[in-house]
Amino acid sequence: MKNSEIKALNVAELTEKVASEKEAFRKLQFAHQVSAIENPMKLREARKLVARLKTELRAKNIKK
Template sequence: MNNSEIKGLSLDELKSKLTAEKESFAKLKFAHAITPIENPMRLREAKKLVARLNTEIRAKQIAQQ
C-alpha cells in the first residue's frame, strides 16, 4: 500500500486498517521469533506501513481541528 492509497482513505478506514496491520505485524514477528521467516525484509515493510498509517491518522486529526 503506497502513500497515495493511504491518503485516499477516511479516518475510520485508516483506524481499521491500522488495527489489522498491527495484528499482522505481531503475527509476523512471532513467526520470525520461532523460526526465521524466508524474507525478513517483510518485518521492516510491515513496521513502516504501521508508521505511515499512524502518521496519516495524526495528520487527519490535526486537519479536523
C-alpha cells in the same frame, strides 16, 4: 500500500487498517521468533507501513 492509497482513506478506514496491520505485524514477528521467516525484510516493511498509516491518521485528526 502506496502513500496515495493511504491518503485516500478516511479516518475510520485508517483506524481499522492500523489495527489490522499491527496485528499482522505482531503475527509476523512471532513467526520470525519461532523460526526464521524466508524474507526478514517483510518485518521492516510491515513496521514502516504501520508508521505511515499512523502518521496519516494523526495528520487527519489534527486537520479537523
